[in-house]
Amino acid sequence: MKKTKTFYDKAIALAAAGSELYDRGWVPATSGNFSLRLDDELALLTASGKHKGRLAPTDFIAVDFDGRPVTDGKPSAETLLHTQLYKRFPTVGAVLHCHSTNATLLSRLLADSGAIQLTDYELLKAFDGIDTHAGSVAIPIFDNTQDIAALANEVDQYLLEHPECPGYLIRGHGLYCWGQCLDTCMRNLEALEFMLHCELEMHRLTR
Numbered sequence: 340m341k342k343t344k345t346f347y348d349k350a351i352a353l354a355a356a357g358s359e360l361y362d363r364g365w366v367p368a369t370s371g372n373f374s375l376r377l378d379d380e381l382a383l384l385t386a387s388g389k390h391k392g393r394l395a396p397t398d399f400i401a402v403d404f405d406g407r408p409v410t411d412g413k414p415s416a417e418t419l420l421h422t423q424l425y426k427r428f429p430t431v432g433a434v435l436h437c438h439s440t441n442a443t444l445l446s447r448l449l450a451d452s453g454a455i456q457l458t459d460y461e462l463l464k465a466f467d468g469i470d471t472h473a474g475s476v477a478i479p480i481f482d483n484t485q486d487i488a489a490l491a492n493e494v495d496q497y498l499l500e501h502p503e504c505p506g507y508l509i510r511g512h513g514l515y516c517w518g519q520c521l522d523t524c525m526r527n528l529e530a531l532e533f534m535l536h537c538e539l540e541m542h543r544l545t546r
């Protein structure tokens with residue numbers, strides 16, 4: 340595939356998001372990966388092993404929804420966790436994966452319960468389709484298997500049964516979330532990180 344203006348425009352937007360996420364401390368030491376939908380067959384994704392706070396437009400690769408690169412370079416090791424979401428939900432336009440302290444610690448602390456219940460937070464309204472703070476949103480925690488294809492299948496099965504889920508954790512690893520566009524995805528990520536931070540503080544204060 341020839342790299343188009345859209346490819347580069349989206350690469351620049353993701354690089355700016357990466358810089359912001361790095362400044363927040365959510366993608367340390369080359370961790371994390373980001374993508375945007377290009378069309379109904381392809382996504383733009385970060386190359387593997389790059390520093391996600393200092394991405395250049397050349398640090399992005401176009402992949403099909405089976406994870407095969409269609410431009411030069413090595414796509415993220417976690418490519419299938421992105422393409423699975425584009426395949427499952429035609430409305431998903433952006434996917435962000437971060438390794439924040441909150442996500443990493445909580446996913447370890449609560450791994451045995453299988454999910455974190457975010458209950459009665461005003462900020463639940465940040466998620467599309469939720470217009471009340473009263474209620475609960477489950478954030479599932481998956482094992483940190485290094486078999487990404489198997490993990491992508493496991494996530495896909497969960498999302499088939501829970502299409503309203505706004506994100507998920509991988510134990511000792513980090514958080515995946517998505518949205519219709521980059522702005523919505525950033526908002527969802529910020530809301531999730533805020534509530535994970537609250538949950539961690541509550542755990543600390545009440546234990």
Ligand SMILES: CSCCC(=O)C(=O)COP(=O)(O)O
Nearest residue numbers: 369370371372387388415416
């Ligand atoms: C140094 S972090 C280990 C790999 C990882 O979890 C990650 O998010 C970054 O992997 P990528 O191949 O996308 O750079």
Ligand SMILES: [Zn+2]
Nearest residue numbers: 370371436513
């Ligand atoms: Zn990761």
